Amino acid sequence: MEFHQNQNHAETLAALQELIDVVAKLRSPEGGCPWDLAQTPQTLTPYVIEEAYEVVDAIKSGDKEAIAEELGDLLLQVVLQAQIAKEYEQFTLKEVAQGIAQKLIRRHPHVFGEVSVQSVEEVRQNWEQIKAAEKGEPSPESQKLSAKLSNYARKLPPLMATMKISQKAAAVGFEWENIDGVWDKFHEELQEFQHALAHETPAQQQAELGDLLFSVLQLARWYNLDPSEALQGTNQRFIQRLQKMEAFADRPLSDYTLQELEALWQQAKAQLKKG
Template sequence: MTKEKEQSNAETLAALQELIEVVAKLRSPDGGCPWDLAQTPQTLTPYVIEEAYEVVDAIKTGDQEAIAEELGDLLLQVVLQAQIASEYRQFSLQDVAKGICQKLIRRHPHVFADVSVNSVDEVRQNWEKIKATEKGESSAESQKLSTKLSRYGRTLPPLTAAMKISQKAADVGFEWENIDGVWAKFHEELEEFQQALAQETPARQQAELGDLLFAVIQLARWHNLDPSEGLQGTNQRFVQRLQKMEDVVDRPLSDYSLDELETLWQQAKAQLAKE
């Protein structure tokens, strides 16, 4: 290792140590921050998800300064979770780091052992086999498709989970013969949702809404579209149009009639289309 690399590593470790000490101070009963002291692993969960999404958004923009900042916010969540756990003598940040290092070494025998691979697909296959062994997924029960898919439902955002679940089901042959069947299912679910809204309980309405969304996701999958990307784009366009509307008015939007708002909306939509 070169002297420059050694110095860089030392500076990185020093920066991480400083972060650990700052977080420990924030959590200290003696002069710490009341907000940080009030947090639990459960109350911090929304921030973990939020920061992860903000990292992804920053990466999409390509703004390196923003990426570094958002990665820092996400790293804070890791250190804060580990700090709280260490206070209750559950695990430490050291345990977290050691654990991921050991996992990476185990799952890359072609790098750290004498296994040979010839393609990315082989790397992925080895990874999945090792992962299954680690989790004790060698029993008949653990190999069931439903067992594997239930994990997606628990751990992934709903839209992503729905795509994964339906794709894995399709891989074993549980699939429509053609796109006409998918459209028929969509219209069936739409009708059932409308009926539920008119006649059923809120719980039933919620269930039918889920079925309708799942049908929409199947249409997206058949057309090789990403529903998460699609919805994110719609969200952004909606906000952009509202911004254009606010740029040309002289009072709050709530002061305008619905007809006036619709006119402003169409003007904003047309302007953004030109841009």
């Protein structure tokens, strides 16, 4: 058994080294790929986000081949970023790997040390305490709630950031007494958005739209619903209905009137509901 484990370990390292070598060749000024050579850490950031979402989608599908492929695409982004950093003598992939390995060891003293834990919650609390200690004594400014929330707003996708921000604010008491207050806020923001559309500038309309969306996400939080999952489900249902419409249609959808499209939509919706 030990021989097979060592063999698998060696094969994994060899495969990673092959990927590193391939990426280095793509970035080589001599015979490399013009597209890869033109990339910077900044131009690659959209691909990091895109590949991460594609990994999540593959995991949801349960397709092991798709999961492996998408994880490979995401790993490529890590190796590419490290390769570019190496070229500029900033850091290497070795430092990236060593850094995360050491972080995991430090933050799991119940696995790599003598600490005992009795629950997942204790693990989480220890993680946060160790994380805070690693960053040194926090300054008064960094301890402020606004500083923590600003960090979420900068680093997370908007829907996720809003949920985090509202959860943390609620935890310190900045919260409605009951769900009725949340619904009142939603209706208030809806009226203000409608008023802005009729009387205000585009900038003010944009601001009011943001306030309305924020209030919708507060409803999601109170009802323990995931807004990202909800919106993704709606997107999928819309596409499924559109596919059915195209299946029912005998000509391009652009050739249909609005009334005819509505009829096709209802037909597709009814068909999918039966299914």
